[in-house]
Amino acid sequence: MDNSGVFTEPHAHGACGHHVLGDDCRFCSIRRLSVCSALDPDELSFLEDMSGDAAFEEKSTLFRQEDEAFSVYNITAGVVRLVRSLSDGRRQITGFALPGDFLGLALEKSWKFTAEAVTDVKACRFKRSTFDDFSEKKPHLMRRMHEFATHELSLAQDHMVLLGRLTAEEKIASFLVTMKRRWTRVEGHELGLIRLPMGRQDIADYLGLTIETVSRVINQMQRDRKLVIVPDGIRFVDADYFEHRALA
Amino acid sequence: MDNSGVFTEPHAHGACGHHVLGDDCRFCSIRRLSVCSALDPDELSFLEDMSGDAAFEEKSTLFRQEDEAFSVYNITAGVVRLVRSLSDGRRQITGFALPGDFLGLALEKSWKFTAEAVTDVKACRFKRSTFDDFSEKKPHLMRRMHEFATHELSLAQDHMVLLGRLTAEEKIASFLVTMKRRWTRVEGHELGLIRLPMGRQDIADYLGLTIETVSRVINQMQRDRKLVIVPDGIRFVDADYFEHRALA
DNA sequence: CGCCATGTTGATTTCTATCAAATTGAGTGG
DNA sequence: CCACTCAATTTGATAGAAATCAACATGGCG
Numbered sequence: 199m200d201n202s203g204v205f206t207e208p209h210a211h212g213a214c215g216h217h218v219l220g221d222d223c224r225f226c227s228i229r230r231l232s233v234c235s236a237l238d239p240d241e242l243s244f245l246e247d248m249s250g251d252a253a254f255e256e257k258s259t260l261f262r263q264e265d266e267a268f269s270v271y272n273i274t275a276g277v278v279r280l281v282r283s284l285s286d287g288r289r290q291i292t293g294f295a296l297p298g299d300f301l302g303l304a305l306e307k308s309w310k311f312t313a314e315a316v317t318d319v320k321a322c323r324f325k326r327s328t329f330d331d332f333s334e335k336k337p338h339l340m341r342r343m344h345e346f347a348t349h350e351l352s353l354a355q356d357h358m359v360l361l362g363r364l365t366a367e368e369k370i371a372s373f374l375v376t377m378k379r380r381w382t383r384v385e386g387h388e389l390g391l392i393r394l395p396m397g398r399q400d401i402a403d404y405l406g407l408t409i410e411t412v413s414r415v416i417n418q419m420q421r422d423r424k425l426v427i428v429p430d431g432i433r434f435v436d437a438d439y440f441e442h443r444a445l446a
Numbered sequence: 447m448d449n450s451g452v453f454t455e456p457h458a459h460g461a462c463g464h465h466v467l468g469d470d471c472r473f474c475s476i477r478r479l480s481v482c483s484a485l486d487p488d489e490l491s492f493l494e495d496m497s498g499d500a501a502f503e504e505k506s507t508l509f510r511q512e513d514e515a516f517s518v519y520n521i522t523a524g525v526v527r528l529v530r531s532l533s534d535g536r537r538q539i540t541g542f543a544l545p546g547d548f549l550g551l552a553l554e555k556s557w558k559f560t561a562e563a564v565t566d567v568k569a570c571r572f573k574r575s576t577f578d579d580f581s582e583k584k585p586h587l588m589r590r591m592h593e594f595a596t597h598e599l600s601l602a603q604d605h606m607v608l609l610g611r612l613t614a615e616e617k618i619a620s621f622l623v624t625m626k627r628r629w630t631r632v633e634g635h636e637l638g639l640i641r642l643p644m645g646r647q648d649i650a651d652y653l654g655l656t657i658e659t660v661s662r663v664i665n666q667m668q669r670d671r672k673l674v675i676v677p678d679g680i681r682f683v684d685a686d687y688f689e690h691r692a693l694a
Numbered sequence: 695c696g697c698c699a700t701g702t703t704g705a706t707t708t709c710t711a712t713c714a715a716a717t718t719g720a721g722t723g724g
Numbered sequence: 725c726c727a728c729t730c731a732a733t734t735t736g737a738t739a740g741a742a743a744t745c746a747a748c749a750t751g752g753c754g
Binding site for chain 1: 742
Binding site: 646 | 731732734735
């Protein structure tokens with residue numbers, strides 16, 4: 199069921215630590231967005247030698263909470279959901295990783311969340327120990343990692359405000375505005391369409407709502423001519439409405 | 447009103463960057479908990495020379511969101527609330543800083559939250575630029591900062607689960623259990639009392655509830671003989687109940 | 695074509711917020 | 725020492741937003 203195509207850490211690890219698919223960091227389209235932007239050509243080539251490409255099928259699991267973190271990942275294509283689950287089945291999605299996002303900032307041995315592929319995903323994988331050794335010797339990279347971590351922390355705080363203090367309507371509006379900004383950044387140009395590759399349940403679990411409420415609010419927004427629902431996402435009709443309702 | 451004793455960054459900054467009150471890092475009681483635990487005696491003495499003590503009165507503001515971050519702080523005594531506010535007055539407290547906690551992990555110029563003294567607070571203050579230069583040269587310290595940042599990130603994710611998916615009762619139980627653990631760590635030994643120096647409104651703004659709900663739930667717990675309310679905090683009566691209801 | 699996952703819509707309940715009023719309690723000044 | 729004040733907290737009554745329960749619709753895919 200959920201296990202089709204699962205590619206968990208311990209098994210995945212065997213094939214990594216060396217160059218697998220031969221992609222070239224110099225031509226990496228998301229490098230400017232990633233931790234790798236801190237590196238000069240020599241460093242990049244070194245990093246390339248210790249990296250391997252990884253692909254994950256839609257609905258497969260990159261790794262699970264509590265698993266030992268043998269690898270770290272730079273997402274290069276697709277969307278990953280980061281999930282924390284309670285024993286009774288309640289879920290909170292703490293974030294969606296898009297191309298350019300890095301998984302493995304934490305220095306602890308085990309993952310603190312489960313990562314699942316929302317779409318087919320491609321990632322640049324590094325053996326954790328090698329990557330750590332390298333960053334230990336390259337203050338550039340360590341600093342960049344730290345920048346990423348503190349930026350994530352700031353985003354996490356934004357999300358706490360959203361979860362703790364916004365109404366359902368405000369949550370949805372904020373989410374859509376954020377997704378629009380993130381996709382624009384990734385794609386390098388604004389698209390009329392706001393891609394929503396994740397399902398309604400994922401959106402609900404990200405916003406601390408139920409799937410019914412997410413569906414109702416989005417469809418009400420459509421009836422109110424604030425947006426239109428299209429295949430794979432939505433399109434803003436009244437962008438002002440959204441800017442006004444999303445938290446800065 | 448809220449401005450009595452305010453000690454904002456720009457003004458505070460004038461008196462810092464050198465040793466002010468003469469406390470000795472070697473005898474710092476919270477060093478083992480702080481970023482400073484990464485340092486050897488020489489480094490500690492260097493850091494001491496560039497540090498200054500700062501004191502903030504109860505209810506005063508250490509710094510405000512958007513202010514330029516001239517200094518970074520190591521809290522040595524008291525409790526600080528970290529606040530994000532919406533334009534319409536809604537507040538979300540993203541965390542409480544206790545002794546040993548560090549404010550200024552982010553590398554960005556401006557603060558991403560407001561910090562207010564819940565009690566009288568003492569802190570070890572460093573000029574931001576000096577501290578950054580120092581950490582740039584000391585991978586030890588940079589790594590330690592990064593560890594702190596990623597640990598905070600993990601705590602932030604815990605808090606997202608709390609805000610998004612727990613009931614009022616579970617939120618309060620989790621909060622109390624966490625405060626118990628944190629105070630035990632700070633004080634080095636377990637105390638029967640769980641100190642709650644922050645008011646009910648602060649607890650509400652931390653848990654995404656209203657003050658009335660916080661009051662009601664805590665008082666109901668007292669009626670149910672799960673805890674007793676005492677001056678400055680609460681005392682667990684049925685510790686099992688709390689362990690069972692708090693998220694791992 | 696029909697199946698099953700996903701999403702939508704409707705009816706109702708429930709939890710928590712809101713509105714409103716007492717109560718407590720620390721600090722102040724007579 | 726005690727009355728007074730003001731803020732913080734508690735308690736009660738009611739409202740409301742979102743959850744829950746329950747069908748029903750859609751749509752991609754074998």
